[in-house]
Amino acid sequence: MQQLAVREPLIATPAGALPASVSALVGAAAVAPVATIETRPTNPSAAKPIATRPARAGWAARSLEWIGTAVVPPVLVVLALLLVWELACASPKSSLPAPTKIWAESQDLILNPFFVAGPQDLGLGWRVLTSLQRVAVGFGLAAVVGIGLGCLVGQSQWAMRGLDPIFQVLRTVPPLAWLPISLAAFRDANPSAIFVIFITAIWPVIINTAVGIRNIPQDYRNVAQVLRLNQLEFFWRIMVPAAAPYMFTGLRIGIGLSWLAIVAAEMLTGGVGIGFFIWDAWNSSKLSDIVVALVYIGLVGFVLDRLVAYVGKLATRGTAAA
Amino acid sequence: MIARLDHATHTTARMQVAGQPFLKLDRVDKTFARGSTSTNVLSDVNLTIERGEYVAVIGHSGCGKSTMLNLIAGLTPVTSGAVLLEGLEVNEPGPERAVVFQNHSLLPWLTCYENVKLAVDKVFSGLKSKAERHDWVLHNLDLVNMVHAKDRRPSEISGGMKQRIGIARALAMEPKVLLLDEPFGALDALTRAQLQDSVMDIHGRLRNTVIMITHDVDEAVLLSDRIVMMTNGPSATIGEVLDIRLPRPRKRLDLVEDKEYVHGRAAVLEFLYARHKAPQVEAAE
Secondary structure (H helix, E strand, C coil): CCCHHHHCCCHHHHHHHHHHHHHHHHHHHHHHHHHHHHHHHHHHHHHHHHHHHHHHHCCHHHHHHHHHHHHHHHHHHHHHHHHHHHHCCCCCCCCCHHHHHHHHHHHHHHCCCCCCCEEEEEHHHHHHHHHHHHHHHHHHHHHHHHHHHHHHHHHHHHHHCCCCCCCHHHCCCCCCHHHHHHHHCCHHHHHHHHHHHHHHHHHHHHHHHHHHHHHCCCCHHHHHCCCCCCCHHHHHHHHHHHHHHHHHHHHHHHHHHHHHHHHHHHHHHHHHHHHHHHHHHHCCCCHHHHHHHHHHHHHHHHHHHHHHHHHHHHHHHCCCCC | CCHHHHHCHHHHHHHCCCCCCCCEEEEEHHHHHHHEEEEEEEEEEEECCCCCCCEECCCCCCCHHHHHHHHHHHHCCEEEEEEEEEEECCHHHHCCEEEEECCCCCCCCCCCCHHCCCEEEEEEEECCCCCHHHHHHEEEEEEECCCHCCCHHHHHHCCHHHHHHHHHHHHHCCCCCEEEEEECCCHHHHHHHHHHHHHHHHHHHHHEEEEEEECHHHHHHHCEEEEECCCCCEEEEEEEEECCCCCCCCCCHCCCCCCCHHHHHHHHHHHHHHCCCCCCCHCCC
């Protein structure tokens, strides 16, 4: 409690200072459009300086507008939520920690992601990296195998009839249900976790790729036939680029699912990953640490999703607009 | 130009000696079966086309003109009868029967240059060096006046320009027969006229054999040496073949009042609208 009282001004200072600066920014961004709307009908000459202002201010004005529209609203909402959370968990009898308590108890985890204080006392950055490594292997395999199988199912009527029912059944199996079987098969935690990632992420990749292949316009197939492209040329020159938008949709869903599955799998398999950290923290009743880990997981998942989306955008440039 | 045309493999010479027609449709029949119902689209189609001829195929929609083109292209197999190119049966698609598709069918992820290059690389992989292939792509883009847009993607150019690239791609394969499937159908009248002039010009220079599907009477009379008129489906066949004896090069404006032109136009119109009127359902469309 003593400690808490000391910490409180720390968070209160930025929280108190921010709204003031934020409202200043909002004000600056909001005034310009309001002024244009008001002056245009009544006084046409007054519109002139406003019209020239963006050109003169240029980059600064645009970045200010971006802050006003893209940064300020989420920051305000997050602050509001933190405040509600703080109030809701302020009572000493509260079962969940309030933000201030989390800051007090898990400051080291928040401020330094990459400390090493012992074999099981690592910064969350290291743990996330370990988990990411597993995801990279599992998801990488799922991407390669999934696109391959998706192409097969999309291209061959027979393969679709044979494999699609199996896929439809298997894809509904929850990730963790695979864990006992994979533990039995691999007799080791790490490959089992990787297998769970693989088996979780592969279905959307297969299904989306197959849909993309099936939707390749007959025109492109005709072109390939007239040119007598062989199977390999057809795959690289027509199939992959034509189905790429669908493939990346599958990959994007897949990476999200992998990240969901890794945490669950690591809770059970142990080791260094972020999932096991949560399990370990729960066993030692460190609720604050768990909350910090959740924020890490959320942020990393968000970055992963954006990363795949960005790669997809680069890779499918020109494909979407036919 | 002569050398280019004679490039057409050894079989050509052999077949020419044997007195074979260049392209022959011999009692071609096409039936599409779907489940238990089957539709006889083309029935007993016989046609002989000479090297260098420009033949237009005209008919109401649903008469199987596009099917006929697909049969010649090899994209659709015949049910009975045969398509013979230089005496050899056509049973698969290939670059010697290049198709210009109605909706251009350019690959949107490739630039105009790359679209043509894909065809050139495939057809001339062992025959031309890399530099020669590059020059050949540019030469064909130049034929359709599209060198300026070579680095643009299909989504960035107009419909007429896309069709020009489609034509360049087909020409670049040095086809024995150039198949045009309603190539100007989706274009506005002015663009269409420009492209027709381009195609006439290219045909005048290269003397390639062209088969063009169309539903535009003026286009058929203006461009072709012969017009093949199709009866209505099902079981459509060739109703009449009209020779257009207009001297080349043809000038659009000079022809407007030319006797032969007017006569040809009237004959086609008479065939299409008096003797083989479109079925009621299609007229309502």
